[in-house]
Amino acid sequence: MDILDDIDPIEEFEEYCNQARYDLVVLQDEAKDRKLVTLEEIESGSEIVYDYPLYEVSGSCNDALFAKILEIVGGEGEADKATMYWGAFHCLVQEQFTDGKRPPCNCGLGASHQLQEQIQILHPETCDREITQKVAELLNIDLEVIDFYHELFGAWVGNAFDSSGPDEEYCGAIYFLPSMINHSCRPNCCWSLSEDNSFILRARREINDFEELTISYLPEKIIKRCTEERQNFLYDTKGFTCYCDRCEEPDCVRTIRCNACDDFLKPVSQDLWQCQCGNEWTEDEIEKKEIFVQEEDATSIEEMLGPLHYLTEESWTEKNVTNLQKRLYFLKTHQLYNSGEVAEVLEALGDLQVDATKEWYNPENAAQCFDEAAELSGHLFGTDSEVHQVNRRKMKLALKDHADNQKQKELKPLNLELPMNGRDEDGKKREHSTKKFRKRQDDQKKNMKEKFAAGS
Numbered sequence: 181m182d183i184l185d186d187i188d189p190i191e192e193f194e195e196y197c198n199q200a201r202y203d204l205v206v207l208q209d210e211a212k213d214r215k216l217v218t219l220e221e222i223e224s225g226s227e228i229v230y231d232y233p234l235y236e237v238s239g240s241c242n243d244a245l246f247a248k249i250l251e252i253v254g255g256e257g258e259a260d261k262a263t264m265y266w267g268a269f270h271c272l273v274q275e276q277f278t279d280g281k282r283p284p285c286n287c288g289l290g291a292s293h294q295l296q297e298q299i300q301i302l303h304p305e306t307c308d309r310e311i312t313q314k315v316a317e318l319l320n321i322d323l324e325v326i327d328f329y330h331e332l333f334g335a336w337v338g339n340a341f342d343s344s345g346p347d348e349e350y351c352g353a354i355y356f357l358p359s360m361i362n363h364s365c366r367p368n369c370c371w372s373l374s375e376d377n378s379f380i381l382r383a384r385r386e387i388n389d390f391e392e393l394t395i396s397y398l399p400e401k402i403i404k405r406c407t408e409e410r411q412n413f414l415y416d417t418k419g420f421t422c423y424c425d426r427c428e429e430p431d432c433v434r435t436i437r438c439n440a441c442d443d444f445l446k447p448v449s450q451d452l453w454q455c456q457c458g459n460e461w462t463e464d465e466i467e468k469k470e471i472f473v474q475e476e477d478a479t480s481i482e483e484m485l486g487p488l489h490y491l492t493e494e495s496w497t498e499k500n501v502t503n504l505q506k507r508l509y510f511l512k513t514h515q516l517y518n519s520g521e522v523a524e525v526l527e528a529l530g531d532l533q534v535d536a537t538k539e540w541y542n543p544e545n546a547a548q549c550f551d552e553a554a555e556l557s558g559h560l561f562g563t564d565s566e567v568h569q570v571n572r573r574k575m576k577l578a579l580k581d582h583a584d585n586q587k588q589k590e591l592k593p594l595n596l597e598l599p600m601n602g603r604d605e606d607g608k609k610r611e612h613s614t615k616k617f618r619k620r621q622d623d624q625k626k627n628m629k630e631k632f633a634a635g636s
């Protein structure tokens with residue numbers, strides 16, 4: 181399999197690909213679709229790309245100019261769009277404003293022609309030009325530059341990553357190489373941002389040579405949903421229809437309890453569900469049942485759809501041990517296990533079990549959960565990531581808690597001489613072992629007597 185024969189690598193990316201830790205190449209087919217491909221095998225958990233932002237902006241409503249853009253694009257709900265216009269504005273150079281007058285902003289940062297060229301190479305999203313016209317007027321952009329400004333805006337929309345921290349309001353950053361990474365609903369890579377907003381790409385699983393590198397463009401809540409909902413979301417927010425492996429397969433996040441036996445009907449093709457008993461349902465029937473469950477009878481949702489249906493998974497809202505364990509099972513079964521969400525669920529499961537006031541208190545199990553969460557987050561986000569280190573710390577505390585409990589248990593038998601009023605589990609055990617001990621002593625005495633008698 182040599183894909184390099186059919187598709188040309190794009191030269192502009194060569195330099196960037198050389199900076200990566202693996203031998204990567206950006207390919208472009210006739211439809212101008214680009215993809216990032218690895219030429220060598222990549223081990224699971226490896227860091228593949230570490231890339232500084234080409235440009236990053238932070239828009240705050242304290243900045244009068246940003247506030248005005250936000251107003252033009254439609255207020256708070258359209259903050260993302262305003263941030264993209266804000267980013268494109270910062271990529272313009274002095275002479276592209278009418279009479280060379282760039283309206284002042286708080287950061288005062290500018291751009292270079294080289295940066296503009298790099299951003300132009302990125303795939304632009306087609307956007308509504310009318311609003312651009314209004315924003316351009318506000319920003320005093322030269323009439324002849326408006327089309328170019330719209331192009332830059334499109335590149336931001338198509339390629340920017342949301343880098344908003346908890347404090348700053350609206351931040352976006354645009355990267356060169358990461359802009360070439362396509363979406364998959366079952367991605368082989370995951371990305372995170374470092375403290376300095378650098379883009380870090382890691383392998384979620386082992387990746388073969390000549391395999392395309394993919395990430396998910398979906399929020400974690402959506403990636404768990406059915407194919408139709410994932411595709412609609414991607415179309416609405418990113419303007420494309422996904423045809424990844426997972427989208428082409430039978431939709432396994434939709435199962436229904438069989439009406440002929442106790443098992444569940446599972447999809448065997450795009451429009452046929454089957455049970456091991458031979459029962460069959462069509463897509464239409466399944467859809468009707470799902471609508472019925474959502475509208476009529478949400479309480480027995482798990483009973484009707486089973487623990488592997490995405491609607492059931494969404495019904496486990498209460499954070500208790502049972503629900504969290506069911507959630508892990510759902511994610512594991514649907515090959516969504518190597519994700520940040522799993523680390524979160526494991527951590528929550530650990531947190532519950534270190535609470536000594538609750539009936540599910542079990543620091544030993546908690547330590548295991550934290551350990552697994554630390555392992556997974558180290559794999560996905562690196563061992564220097566906050567989430568990895570927090571879980572390592574929590575694991576140590578839980579282990580100490582467990583060890584202290586063990587020590588107390590070991591201390592108890594020393595009190596054997598004291599009168600035992602306790603009728604707890606341990607008390608019974610001790611009483612029992614004391615009896616055993618006495619019996620052994622009695623037996624020994626008996627044996628000695630017998631020996632003595634026999635020898636004499």
Ligand SMILES: [Zn+2]
Pocket residue numbers: 270285286287288289
């Ligand atoms: Zn600024």
Ligand SMILES: [Zn+2]
Pocket residue numbers: 364365366410422423424425426427
């Ligand atoms: Zn897909």
Ligand SMILES: [Zn+2]
Pocket residue numbers: 438439440441442443444455456457458459
């Ligand atoms: Zn059946």
